[in-house]
Amino acid sequence: MSGKNKSAYPFYIIAGSLVCLVALSMVRNTFSLQHYTSRPLDMLADVRKDEPADSTAIAVEIPTDTSAAISPADTVALAGIPDPDHDHDFASYTGILNYAVHDTAVSGLEHFLSALNELKTGKRKKVRIAYFGDSMIEGDLITEDLRDSLQILFGGSGVGFVPITSVVAGFRTTINHTFSKDWKDYSYKELPPASIPLGMSGHTFVPGESSWTRYAPVHKHNLDKFEEVSLLYGPASGGNISVNDKQYALSGRAPVNTLSWKQDSAHPNVNIKWAGGSSMPFYGVCFEADNGVYVDNYSFRGISGIELGKLSKQIVEQMQTEHPYDLVVLHYGANMLWKPELTDYSWYGRPMKRVMDSLRNDLPNTSFLVITTADKSYRKGGNWMTAPGVPALVKTQHELAKEHGAAYWNLYAAMGGEGSMVQWVEGDPALANKDYTHFNRQGAAKVGALLYKAMMDEYKMEHQ
Amino acid sequence: MIDLNKLLETLLYSKKDPILFNSAFFFYFFAVFLLCYLAAARSKRYRVAIYTIFSLYFFYKACGPYVGLILLSAIVDFNLSRWIYNSEKPGFRKGLMTFSIILNLGLLFYFKYMNFFIGVGNDLNVWHFNLIRDIILPIGISFYTFENLSYTIDVYKREIKPVDNFMDYLFFLSFFPKLMMGPIVRAADFIPQISQPYELDSEDIGKGMYLIISGLFKKVIISDFIYQNFVQYIFDDPSKHTGLECLLGVYGYALVIYCDFSGYSDMALGIARWTGFKIPPNFESPYQSASITEFWRRWHISLSSWLRDYLYIPLGGNRKGKVRQYINLWLTMLIGGFWHGASWNFIFWGGLHGTALAVDKVRIDAQKKRGGAPAGWKGTVLKIGGIFLTFHFVCFCWIFFKASTFHDSWALINQIVHDFQPEVWLELYNGYTMVFWVMLGAFILHFLPKRSENFAERTMARFPVWGSIAVMAFFIYILVQVKSSDTMLPIYLQF
DSSP states (O other): OOSSOOTTHHHHHHHHHHHHHHHHHHSOOOOEETTEEOOOOOTTTTTBOOOHHHHHHHSOOOOOOOGGGSOHHHHSOOTTOOOGGGTSOTTTOOSEEEOOOTTOSSOTTHHHHHHHHHHHTTSOSEEEEEEEESGGGGGGTTHHHHHHHHHHHHOOOSOEEEESSOTTTTTOOSSEEEEOTTOEEEESSSOOOTTSOOOTTSEEEEOOTTOEEEEEOOSSTTTSSOOEEEEEEOOOSSEEEEETTEEEEEOOOSSSEEEEEEOOTTOOSEEEEEEEESOOOEEEEEEEOSSEEEEEEEEOTTOOSGGGGGSOHHHHHHHHHHSOOSEEEEEOOGGGOSSTTOOOOHHHHHHHHHHHHHHHHHOTTSEEEEEOOOOOEEEETTEEEEOTHHHHHHHHHHHHHHHTTOEEEOHHHHHTSTTHHHHHHHSSSOOBOTTSSOBOHHHHHHHHHHHHHHHHHHHHHHHO | OBOHHHHHHHHSOOSSSOOOTTSHHHHHHHHHHHHHHHHTTTOHHHHHHHHHHHHHHHHHHHHGGGHHHHHHHHHHHHHHHHHHHHOOOHHHHHHHHHHHHHHHHHHHIIIIIHHHHHHHHHHTTSOOOOOOTTOOOOTTHHHHHHHHHHHHHHHHTTSSOOOSOHHHHHHHHHOHHHHTTOOOOOHHHHHHHHTSOOOOOHHHHHHHHHHHHHHHIIIIIIIIHHIIIIIHHHHHOGGGSOHHHHHHHHHHHHHHHHHHHHHHHHHHHHHHHHTTOOOOOSOSOGGGOSSHHHHHHHSSHHHHHHHIIIIITTTTTTTTOHHHHHHHHHHHHHHHHHHTOSSHHHHHHHHHHHHHHHHHHHHHHHHHHHTSOOOHHHHHHHHHHHHHHHHHHHHHHHHHHHSSSHHHHHHHHHHHHHOOOGGGHHHHHHHSHHHHHHHHHHHHHHTSOHHHHHHHHHHHHHOOHHHHHHHHHHHHHHHHHHSOSSOOOOGGGGO
């Protein structure tokens, strides 16, 4: 080759670097530096023979036998109530499983279903659900559809509880909600001082000098007007507010107090303004009618459910007096799956057990429903697949439900089990977002419908 | 250790992973190609044959049986152009050219727009047809159709002489570096280079190396990274994000689409350069533009100049009065938008750019009357303001370009206007630290003067072979560390 013409250079460069990289691929080429582990380089990945050892490393064996984790005394079913685990595999059953234990007054959905029946037969006026969850239910996702279906069958109109301010107000389509920026928002993330209790939603709001919040109905079935409105507030010592320009002095001293009014049909909106006086905490506003079913959406982004332990006994008990619940739903999962291949969830099960112990204790006559994590995919070797942590977490959540005599609904199984999130994301129409974790509106509507159906299957079995 | 079946499988077309410049397969392909090409370097005929065979195989790897389309259109256009050129009867020539245009656009229309128009007709109750199932847009068709058209039209206008050798034409059309995503190359620029001997100097080596490395860097390290780790979440569900996130998402997308497309173009240019072909640049730091007119001179240059020569000027250009000129500009951009895909979003996007170009024309005309742009500090302020304004207008248009529906576009704009929530910045920064640094770095790189590019090219030109090998191998190792395991198809592959 002449010194001038370098036409062979591209070949030298490409072939040379290829040889280097292939040679590197032949040897172990990963290294770790503190928290960083380099990815392996393998120029031959596409043509290598599959090594069987590799694939078994991902699939973690998850024993379905749960007896080891639970003390024998807890698992003895009440006389006459069969253990549903004898008939169904909790890991794949798509309906609701009702568990019972000795020391709790109500088991499974029993109380909730009979409350629904009493409502249907005119023996009671309201049935309320406290639906706790994380970002999966933000903006009234899932709860909106569940509420709508229940209200069609059992009556009621209104969105239930709405906090004073919300990061997802703009996203929520079941109410128009605007507010001033000067509310002080205490929450699980920034706990209030000892004198101020933390509200049931995980938030407590303290007004600034000119704080206000405004709610307007939306053009949707059952949500197009306000009827019975109640403001939930904390211990007051002489605070004043105006509601649609009408002045109120708030005097309740309990951890939770209610100021209720019938909405004047001439004023469709609710304008609440802080009108001075001694500073005090507020929780939110409830929109209901004088009877029917209500689903309160208690969403809190980024939490796992353990945070509910920060709710005081006083708040929970007082709430049950002012605004009683017949069913508490605990719907968590996405935030425990930050390490997709982690399959030991005892670190979650232990503190969550304490949380459920105390909630169960504070609300002895309320039914509990544990909803498992949804499917969540992660990328492995170029493909999206169900994180091994998902079935492991489902198992832990099942133990929690069984130990506490709660009802249990396996959302992962109801979605379709392994690999379902991939189908939900890639389906047409898409039902979930590209993070392979969150549902979009259509997906949430589908989950709401699945949950409603599961509940109604139980209801029909008991009361029809 | 090597599975022969798998090896065979990777050599065949797979719909799931078409060949891309940033795939490992291409690396092997390129090495084998260069070896064969080098062996054939002394004879033009063999060179063309080798390059064409590898190009057709490349195309087969990209879109399977549709490789037939390019063969077919090469045969048809090669012969039509010769007949046009050799005939002296104006009517016959015109007829043949019209036939060629109808054939080429018809092909494009069938694959790209058929279902769109069936749908529009159904919605308006003009007709009722079922959508045609299983139409897949053959990769590259939007690009090579335009190349065929410009060739036939140039021959018709007797601006160029048609090629004598069919292989030369097939080679021009199938030339693999630009086959899938452009740039749209003109036959007049390309064909003369075929007969030149294959010789490279150190400038060619340095420039090619720089283009390949910077192209990979833009595509894999900037574009794919920002898109996968941030931008896609925003556009997936804009109403779930704060205005600040949405705005940053739009800035991110501006980088994503630029780095994706220009990165791929750079790689094409670099590969072409290394094999002895010079293709004019397709992008010239477009976000440095101080006006929308300038932007379109720097963005996807091969398309905008094609539209100028074969659409805007035939429409009358600026020869039929001011009003007609504005309308022509607008219409050209509207059609340019439609070229990107059969959807109202693209049409609206094109319409926005067309309107802006027409308005900018008014400004330019007024400025000319006043005797040119102001100089001194006033000029500098105007220029900076212009860059800021142009960038934001282009970003605004990207919202419609990217969002899957109008509803999503408005939802995103609504978030930015009504729900900005600047107080979340720290939380956001902590969540996307790496992404934001990459974005900042990318913007800084984009605004570096041309000098720095030249410097990098000259430096690479001076490397000894082993130095180049070390740099390339090290760079690819870094790419593997950063790149997402998902194959990210280039955005312009869909157009």
